[in-house]
Amino acid sequence: MLDIRNLEKSFGAKRAVQGVSFTLDKGTVLGFLGPNGAGKSTTMRMIAGVLEPDSGDALIDGKSIVSDRRTAQAALGYLPEGAPLYEDMTPPEFLSFMAAARKIDRAKRKDAVERAIADARITTVAGQRIGSLSKGYRRRVGLAGAILHDPPVLLLDEPTDGLDPNQKRAVRALIARMAPTKAILISTHTLTEVPAMCTRAIIVDRGRVVADGTPAELTEKSDDGSLESAFMRLTDQAEANAR
Numbered sequence: 001m002l003d004i005r006n007l008e009k010s011f012g013a014k015r016a017v018q019g020v021s022f023t024l025d026k027g028t029v030l031g032f033l034g035p036n037g038a039g040k041s042t043t044m045r046m047i048a049g050v051l052e053p054d055s056g057d058a059l060i061d062g063k064s065i066v067s068d069r070r071t072a073q074a075a076l077g078y079l080p081e082g083a084p085l086y087e088d089m090t091p092p093e094f095l096s097f098m099a100a101a102r103k104i105d106r107a108k109r110k111d112a113v114e115r116a117i118a119d120a121r122i123t124t125v126a127g128q129r130i131g132s133l134s135k136g137y138r139r140r141v142g143l144a145g146a147i148l149h150d151p152p153v154l155l156l157d158e159p160t161d162g163l164d165p166n167q168k169r170a171v172r173a174l175i176a177r178m179a180p181t182k183a184i185l186i187s188t189h190t191l192t193e194v195p196a197m198c199t200r201a202i203i204v205d206r207g208r209v210v211a212d213g214t215p216a217e218l219t220e221k222s223d224d225g226s227l228e229s230a231f232m233r234l235t236d237q238a239e240a241n242a243r
């Protein structure tokens with residue numbers, strides 16, 4: 001469903017992404033992990049077609065994000081970090097606006113909005129202005145926007161960032177409900193969430209993939225059986241902290 005082929009991106013002299021490749025199938029929730037500045041968001045932005053790669057490609061449901069961007073994007077739901085929301089609109093108004101921008105058939109828009117509201121569990125706040133919602137509900141409105149067109153592939157950049165434990169659990173439950181029918185790529189810094197949320201994890205460091213496996217396989221690479229120490233070992237953090 002998602003086939004990432006040797007993506008590269010530099011900003012001036014900074015080589016942010018240096019040949020990232022992996023594939024992702026339906027039913028997989030892939031945790032995309034790495035230290036700050038490892039290249040996670042840059043990779044996701046290239047896959048989403050909002051940043052042009054220097055080289056490489058991402059095939060979304062077989063469509064190239066480089067040569068067939070619009071078709072590829074139609075198969076993709078993207079929740080960027082700090083997703084933009086229109087504060088003065090209610091969630092249904094915002095989602096109707098998104099549905100029009102997504103060119104969902106006029107006759108199907110109402111159903112699509114209602115389904116996304118139900119799936120993201122935001123029915124109870126549907127009458128409120130987005131600007132008045134808590135962080136967790138705003139994140140869920142962003143998620144509703146990403147799943148509005150029921151895409152087979154989802155890219156979620158830190159979907160639980162800044163949420164309290166109850167809201168984190170609600171977002172994790174939403175991801176689990178969608179998981180069987182979609183391929184889902186999630187970047188997160190919260191390593192404790194990974195075994196609960198992801199069936200597989202990739203660790204990137206300085207723009208390269210340094211590990212790829214199930215959470216249990218990655219944990220085996222640690223000294224103390226924790227994903228955190230595996231992460232430290234596989235990235236430069238342990239060395240950096242010791243300096």
Ligand SMILES: Nc1ncnc2c1ncn2[C@@H]1O[C@H](COP(=O)(O)OP(=O)(O)OP(=O)(O)O)[C@@H](O)[C@H]1O
Nearest residue numbers: 011014015016034035036037038039040041042043
């Ligand atoms: N628009 C840009 N212009 C210049 N440098 C950039 C730009 N976007 C990203 N970078 C640099 O590219 C590198 C990778 O950044 P990126 O945001 O992809 O990392 P990340 O893994 O998502 O980090 P974080 O976990 O902190 O969100 C960093 O060194 C960053 O400073």
